Amino acid sequence: MVHDPPTCPAPRSRVIDLYFMEHRAKVLDIAAFLDRLDRAQDDIGREDFRVRGLREAIAILLDGEGERARRVLDLFSDPTEGPLDSAAGMKGAYGVYPGSEP
Amino acid sequence: MTYIDPHIHMVSRTTDDYQRMAQAGCLAITEPAFWAGFDRSSPKGFFDYFRQLTESEPRRAAQFGIRHFTWLCINPKEAEDPGFAREVMSIIPEFLDRPNVLGIGEIGLNKNSRNELEIFEAHVEFAAQRGQLILVHTPHLEDKKKGTRLIMDAIRRHGRIDPGRVLIDHVEEHTVKMVLDAGFWAGMTLYPDTKCTPQRAADIFEVYGTERIWINSAGDWGISDPLAVPKCQVELRRRGHTEDLVRRVSLENPRTFLRQSAKFDVR
Numbered sequence: 321m322v323h324d325p326p327t328c329p330a331p332r333s334r335v336i337d338l339y340f341m342e343h344r345a346k347v348l349d350i351a352a353f354l355d356r357l358d359r360a361q362d363d364i365g366r367e368d369f370r371v372r373g374l375r376e377a378i379a380i381l382l383d384g385e386g387e388r389a390r391r392v393l394d395l396f397s398d399p400t401e402g403p404l405d406s407a408a409g410m411k412g413a414y415g416v417y418p419g420s421e422p
Numbered sequence: 423m424t425y426i427d428p429h430i431h432m433v434s435r436t437t438d439d440y441q442r443m444a445q446a447g448c449l450a451i452t453e454p455a456f457w458a459g460f461d462r463s464s465p466k467g468f469f470d471y472f473r474q475l476t477e478s479e480p481r482r483a484a485q486f487g488i489r490h491f492t493w494l495c496i497n498p499k500e501a502e503d504p505g506f507a508r509e510v511m512s513i514i515p516e517f518l519d520r521p522n523v524l525g526i527g528e529i530g531l532n533k534n535s536r537n538e539l540e541i542f543e544a545h546v547e548f549a550a551q552r553g554q555l556i557l558v559h560t561p562h563l564e565d566k567k568k569g570t571r572l573i574m575d576a577i578r579r580h581g582r583i584d585p586g587r588v589l590i591d592h593v594e595e596h597t598v599k600m601v602l603d604a605g606f607w608a609g610m611t612l613y614p615d616t617k618c619t620p621q622r623a624a625d626i627f628e629v630y631g632t633e634r635i636w637i638n639s640a641g642d643w644g645i646s647d648p649l650a651v652p653k654c655q656v657e658l659r660r661r662g663h664t665e666d667l668v669r670r671v672s673l674e675n676p677r678t679f680l681r682q683s684a685k686f687d688v689r
């Protein structure tokens with residue numbers, strides 16, 4: 321049976337009890353990562369496209385709209401349509417669509 | 423509770439993983455052919471790999487009462503050279519009738535290139551001619567959404583593939599809806615960093631329902647967890663989902679899809 325409307329069976333207080341500590345830690349990890357970037361010597365001269373993607377994703381978390389996970393994934397995704405001419409020498413992915421970078 | 427892990431690369435795992443999976447309730451696994459982490463130097467490397475998938479892994483699994491099934495293909499990461507890929511494809515027919523081979527997989531795209539797409543389409547035609555089930559790998563990270571679209575378009579263009587006999591794997595929040603809406607089966611892969619966590623998989627069930635969708639560990643040689651499916655069972659239970667729902671997504675749904683091959687006789 322498909323849920324209609326969509327639901328989480330745990331009430332909000334239980335969801336907070338179950339997951340708060342884990343996500344408190346994750347927010348601190350992001351904060352410390354951004355601090356670490358500030359401290360590191362700048363050998364790039366501009367903001368890395370992945371870090372820019374991360375900052376834009378954080379803005380999505382705070383915009384008060386729903387479907388945050390889907391919208392963050394959409395933000396990180398390659399928006400072009402046709403196939404690439406060649407994948408020679410390419411195996412991996414960056415996590416954020418680089419556009420004309422790197 | 424028992425479960426099926428319908429996507430795991432046991433050639434990259436140790437025998438004590440089989441033991442721990444059996445202890446956690448694993449009845450059966452299906453193992454798609456994939457990339458070894460390096461490009462094989464000749465099609466003969468695939469001949470040996472297909473022997474491993476159809477001869478030695480079923481024996482290793484049977485020691486722990488786990489049924490082992492497999493899918494054959496050349497994976498998209500090694501499909502950029504179409505001549506090489508077609509040579510590998512030419513050795514698949516001699517393995518196709520082996521008792522644990524369920525179909526063609528995991529085919530798909532990696533960087534969404536023309537050559538990858540050509541070899542994907544060749545596999546789809548191969549499966550159509552032989553009435554085989556299809557298991558599809560979708561690209562990683564930023565390439566996933568575009569690749570999932572290209573894959574679904576190619577299957578639609580083919581015209582003779584029933585989407586109910588195709589499982590599109592590694593869906594996430596931005597691809598699950600389009601896959602299910604088009605009538606395909608969807609797989610969620612539980613990976614620590616790069617795909618779904620057990621928590622997000624549970625969220626996706628809550629939002630998109632539990633019809634035509636399964637979970638798998640895709641455990642391989644990278645950072646991955648062969649016990650991810652039972653961990654997702656625990657996640658669903660601790661939120662208060664019913665045993666019926668847990669059983670449906672981790673046992674009955676995979677069984678329903680896989681039983682479309684007469685060889686999949688797990689009760």
Ligand SMILES: [Zn+2]
Pocket residue numbers: 429431454456528559640
């Ligand atoms: Zn895989």
